[in-house]
Amino acid sequence: MTEIPKSHPRYASLVARERVxxxxxxxxxxxxxxxxxxxxxCFDYLLGERTTASAAAAIRAGAALLLLAExxxxxxxGNVAAxxxxxxxxxxxxxxxxxxxxxxxxxxxxxxxxxxxxxEKGAEDVLGERPDTSVPGLxxxxxxxxxxxxxxxxxxxxxxxxxxxxxxxxAMGKRVIAIDLNPLSRTAKKATVSIVDNILRAVPQLxxxxxxxxxxxxxxxxxxxxxxxxxxxLAGAVQEIRDHLDxxxxxGSD
Amino acid sequence: MTEIPKSHPRYASLVARERVxxxxxxxxxxxxxxxxxxxxxCFDYLLGERTTASAAAAIRAGAALLLLAExxxxxxxGNVAAxxxxxxxxxxxxxxxxxxxxxxxxxxxxxxxxxxxxxEKGAEDVLGERPDTSVPGLxxxxxxxxxxxxxxxxxxxxxxxxxxxxxxxxAMGKRVIAIDLNPLSRTAKKATVSIVDNILRAVPQLxxxxxxxxxxxxxxxxxxxxxxxxxxxLAGAVQEIRDHLDxxxxxGSD
Numbered sequence: 001m002t003e004i005p006k007s008h009p010r011y012a013s014l015v016a017r018e019r020v021x022x023x024x025x026x027x028x029x030x031x032x033x034x035x036x037x038x039x040x041x042c043f044d045y046l047l048g049e050r051t052t053a054s055a056a057a058a059i060r061a062g063a064a065l066l067l068l069a070e071x072x073x074x075x076x077x078g079n080v081a082a083x084x085x086x087x088x089x090x091x092x093x094x095x096x097x098x099x100x101x102x103x104x105x106x107x108x109x110x111x112x113x114x115x116x117x118x119x120e121k122g123a124e125d126v127l128g129e130r131p132d133t134s135v136p137g138l139x140x141x142x143x144x145x146x147x148x149x150x151x152x153x154x155x156x157x158x159x160x161x162x163x164x165x166x167x168x169x170x171a172m173g174k175r176v177i178a179i180d181l182n183p184l185s186r187t188a189k190k191a192t193v194s195i196v197d198n199i200l201r202a203v204p205q206l207x208x209x210x211x212x213x214x215x216x217x218x219x220x221x222x223x224x225x226x227x228x229x230x231x232x233x234l235a236g237a238v239q240e241i242r243d244h245l246d247x248x249x250x251x252g253s254d
Numbered sequence: 255m256t257e258i259p260k261s262h263p264r265y266a267s268l269v270a271r272e273r274v275x276x277x278x279x280x281x282x283x284x285x286x287x288x289x290x291x292x293x294x295x296c297f298d299y300l301l302g303e304r305t306t307a308s309a310a311a312a313i314r315a316g317a318a319l320l321l322l323a324e325x326x327x328x329x330x331x332g333n334v335a336a337x338x339x340x341x342x343x344x345x346x347x348x349x350x351x352x353x354x355x356x357x358x359x360x361x362x363x364x365x366x367x368x369x370x371x372x373x374e375k376g377a378e379d380v381l382g383e384r385p386d387t388s389v390p391g392l393x394x395x396x397x398x399x400x401x402x403x404x405x406x407x408x409x410x411x412x413x414x415x416x417x418x419x420x421x422x423x424x425a426m427g428k429r430v431i432a433i434d435l436n437p438l439s440r441t442a443k444k445a446t447v448s449i450v451d452n453i454l455r456a457v458p459q460l461x462x463x464x465x466x467x468x469x470x471x472x473x474x475x476x477x478x479x480x481x482x483x484x485x486x487x488l489a490g491a492v493q494e495i496r497d498h499l500d501x502x503x504x505x506g507s508d
Contacts, residue, residue, distance in 0.1 A: 010444055017289055019288075020289075021285055021289075023287065031275055031278065031285075032271075032275075032286035034289050034292065035271055035274075035275075035288050035289070035291055035292035035295065036286055036292060036300055037289055037292060038288065038290060038291060038292020038293040038294075038296070039288035039292040039293065039296040040292075041289065041296075042292070042293040042295075042296030042297055042436075043296055046300075091498075101352070106372070161351055182296075184502050184503060184506060201408070213382055219306070234503070235503065238499055238500065238503045241499060242496045242499055242500065245438070245492055245495060245496055246492065246496065248438050249437070249438060249488070249489065249492045252443055253436060
């Protein structure tokens, strides 16, 4: 990887870009993943590259939902692996659940590379290499799933996922937590809890919340969930982008 | 290239993405160019994927500036070549001026490939393969320029260009026309005329304006320029993004 000085004003964004470029080189990520990274960079820039108040509330609700679930599951795709493989392993460990590799452009080689990467980072249980069932309503390669993983889960975390898969999982009666920087995306609109934040900031924060909330009584977790309103979260994210745009424009015009 | 049905709601965006992916395959564009394309997609999505009123005014002012120039020049980089090579050749022909290849990550091989592509599309005069001078204030490889082209120009069109190069050209006393989808970028803020629009829509429209305005008396062109206010254009673009975000969010929430 290219060395980036920590003092660089856009350090985090450049590190993320390097990670995805490295992911393409190593075969975790497709070239489409680079374009997706660029779109994410733009939304994060518009949010001010920070976890906003509405995102922090969504992260907390997501942690509560994962802790209340009977069988939570986590989906990992190419960009997720390139950007936050270690962080996803830490989250899976905090919840004591497996990670399941699931790709938009599935190839057995890419699935194996990502599963190997997750194991290298310390994951004990990685699913997705031997799918034994399908999510109804998706094209064959996209539908592949594993019993004991996403297929049987009641709550699924889907970072950087597309709208079709989000809707197919919801149609199975699951509750879905999305991490998606676009508050207008179909995924963000449909998910039970939408975390509109950069995955690099959101996943460690989610793990931290899981750790903090795991000692609380279930009634506290239920209260957090009951008080959470996803539509309000998305409205908050849209307003935060609008305010930030205005603020940045005024600042630049001095 | 992958066949995309014209009926697809995001046809233009998918075609652009295919063109850049093809540019990477053929060696015109770097992998950084894919990330830049993703950022552009995001801004265009936020603008509603249309030429806004403020962009149309900027295109008209840009055409007037090119026609009033004594020695206008046009800069072409990897993403510009991948996205609008034919359209740039048409613009150069309408103005009867050369195209000059200038890359952020210069390699002689990429310069030659892009120059060959432009000639294949009908360009009669392509500069950039044998630079004989430098733009002051830039790193060596980025500074390379050609006498009779950008170096001696009084007005330069720089589509998809970064802030450093924009500022270095302005510091030489040139007037600069930018095409940049980010109204907050340093390039957009510093340029004489900033066209905040997708290059795929903006370049053909700019060529059309050049053709229409070329018959007008110089006093008409000067009037267009005098009445143009770049700061107002950028404020308009920011407001258009803010309004569109709000509108899309409300629509999705029905």
